[in-house]
Amino acid sequence: MGYHEHRHLAPRNINCAVVTISDSRTEAEDESGKLVRQRLSDNGHRVVAYSLLKNEPEAIRSKVMELVGQEDVQVIITSGGTGVSQRDVTVDTVEPMLEKKLDGFGELFRSLSYQEIGTGSIMSRATAGVIGGKVILCFPGSLGAATLVMDKVILPELGHLVREATR
Numbered sequence: 351m352g353y354h355e356h357r358h359l360a361p362r363n364i365n366c367a368v369v370t371i372s373d374s375r376t377e378a379e380d381e382s383g384k385l386v387r388q389r390l391s392d393n394g395h396r397v398v399a400y401s402l403l404k405n406e407p408e409a410i411r412s413k414v415m416e417l418v419g420q421e422d423v424q425v426i427i428t429s430g431g432t433g434v435s436q437r438d439v440t441v442d443t444v445e446p447m448l449e450k451k452l453d454g455f456g457e458l459f460r461s462l463s464y465q466e467i468g469t470g471s472i473m474s475r476a477t478a479g480v481i482g483g484k485v486i487l488c489f490p491g492s493l494g495a496a497t498l499v500m501d502k503v504i505l506p507e508l509g510h511l512v513r514e515a516t517r
Contacts, residue, residue, distance in 0.1 A: 360509030364424050366390050367399035367417045371410060371430035371440050372491055377402050382429045382496035389500040390427075395508065398422050405431050407443040414444060418482045424512050426484060427504070430491030432475045440488050441475040448479030448486070450515075459489060459499055466498065480515045 368390070370383040377383075380402060387397045399417060403409045410431070417423050431440030445451070455478035463471035476489040476499070489499045 357507075357510045360513040362394060362509055364390075364395045364508050364512050365398045365422050366395055366425045366427055367401075367420070367423045368397055369401045369403060369410075369413060369417075369426065369428045370491065371403050371405055371428055373405050373437060375402065375430075375491075381493045382491050385493060385496045386427055386429060386500060389505060393505050393508075405437045405439050407439050410440060410443045411447065414447060414481070414486065418484050423484060424516075425508065426486040428486070428488040429496055432477070432488055432490050434473050434475070438475075441477050444486060444488055445477055445479070447481050448477075449482070450480040452478040452480070452511075455487060455503065458503055459495075462498055462502055463495065466494065483516050485511045485515050 368383055368386050370380045383400065383402065387400065390397055399420065401413055403413060414426060417426050428440055428444070431438045456476040459476040460471045460474055463474060474490050474495070478485070478487045480486070487504060489495055
């Protein structure tokens with residue numbers, strides 16, 4: 351069975367957890383988190399959990415493991431903490447937890463981002479993978495990054511990712 355057949359068999363409605371990681375945002379100021387949740391809902395997916403965390407490795411690790419253990423969560427989407435500053439710890443925290451890494455996610459995001467912002471795209475450490483049969487997608491916290499990654503990467507492949515990760 352080829353790519354198109356596999357994609358055609360993918361589930362259409364996915365249960366997602368959205369986690370914003372930021373030292374400076376409040377829930378009211380979390381524009382990227384709102385956008386992610388709205389895009390998911392607008393495309394027939396369900397947001398079953400939302401959290402706003404500080405850039406603290408233990409808080410991130412604990413929340414990710416809690417969500418991996420939550421039966422109704424199929425995908426964990428994190429926004430923020432993927433840059434190069436000392437406080438950007440999402441990637442450093444999540445990558446050691448991955449059972450499978452999806453290198454193409456970060457590569458594609460950076461390629462698309464380059465088309466929009468130029469060489470600054472090298473500072474993104476967007477990453478993705480699978481933990482316990484759950485897909486986790488981590489990308490920068492800016493509204494522009496969230497819009498780009500949701501519209502051009504995540505939404506077109508979300509069901510297909512879940513189908514493959516759970517087989």
